[in-house]
Amino acid sequence: MKKLILIALLTLTLTGCWNQKIIDELGFILQVGIESGENEDIEITINSPLVRPNKETIAHVQSTTETSTRIAREHFSQKTPDIFVNGKIQQLLFSEELAQKGIVVYLDSFQKDPIFPLIAYIVVVDGSPKELITNMTNSEMISLPSLYMNDLIEGNVSSSSTVESKLFSFIRDYYAEGVDPITPLVKMTNGDIQIMGSALFLNDQMVGKIDPRQTSLLLAALNQAKPTEYEFHTLNPMKETSNKNLCVTASLIPKKAKINITMVHAEPEVDIFLNFRSWITGYPFGSIDDPKIQDELKEGMAREIEKDFMEMISIVQNSGSDPLGIGSKVHGKYNEYWNSIDWLEVYPEISINVHVNLEISDAGRLR
Secondary structure (H helix, E strand, C coil), X not given: CHHHHHHHHHHHHCCCCCCCXXXXXXEECCEEEEEECCCXXXXXXXXXXXXXXXXXXXXXXXXXXXXXXXXXXXXXXCCCCCEEECCCCCEEEEEHHHHCCCCHHHHHHHXXXXXXXXXXXXXXXXXXXXXXXXXXXXXCCCCCHHHHHHHHHHHHHHCCCCCCCEHHHHHHHHHCCCCCCEEEEEEEECCEEEEEEEEEEECCEEEEEECHHHHHHHHHHCCCCCCEEEEECCCCCCCCCCCCCCCEEEEEEECCCEEEEEEECCEEEEEEEEEEEEEEEECCCCCCCCHHHHHHHHHHHHHHHHHHHHHHHHHHHHHCCCCCCHHHHHHHHCHHHHHHCCHHHHXXXXXXXXXXXXXXXXXXXXX
């Protein structure tokens, strides 16, 4: 009985959570756009939900030019009775111009916020994030810009047209030795938001870009690709006729890829093995029942994928970015060599080869 009385008294002394916040007193930021301002300042744009008297929720956009994101948040709080918090941010949108200068200094202030969501997307905008957020907010077709942007990114990630880059993964790759981050790249075109592929980074600076088709091949090498539709433009037997724009289409299902690194004449040589299973979804040149035609088609598709992959690798190497983490593999396998060289100087010159193995399934269904 005495124990029950003691427990009852103790429960009366509990004061609850020390950092309790009243939801109605908070202002939730859903999107943050950051771009270069005048002099050394940055222009920050935020999108936060605003509840009207009729209970309708609308997107509210504010912008300010300050020296840091922390000062900007204080500025926004001075213009509203709500206390702005970062815990619901969906995307951090950086202009390409600012991304080329480096973004970790801005990510650092968000990362240190204990309630900031580490799963917020990091996105590069070809253009102005302020214009992008404002145009989304003013669009009659978009009710909640942050959710629309999330759906757009996730839909293109599922088709391997861009990468899934969130705050935690960007910071992880930034601090890891021998691997560089990569983020989605978006652009406002004729009033519509379009995924343009992916932005390549060297450390925290954007140094290049690859299109959606090239992104899908990069992801295949990383074993992160999803099934995707692929057009083959070099397999047209009628390219010298009026039908020269016809192409073969196929669904590519990536299988296990492998990256091998060996030392040849005291230099690293990289061999990348890509494996695909495919379904022919379009062959506008007649029947492909003939096994000989299927063999020629398989070889031609593999050659075109190899060509496209090497074009992508050329862009990546020339930029200095290493999203495949080749440096980390060299470091782990040949540590003595790694310590004797400057990887940033060696990487653009190393030999990278790709080998594509492709299987065609159910080709006979097409007539």
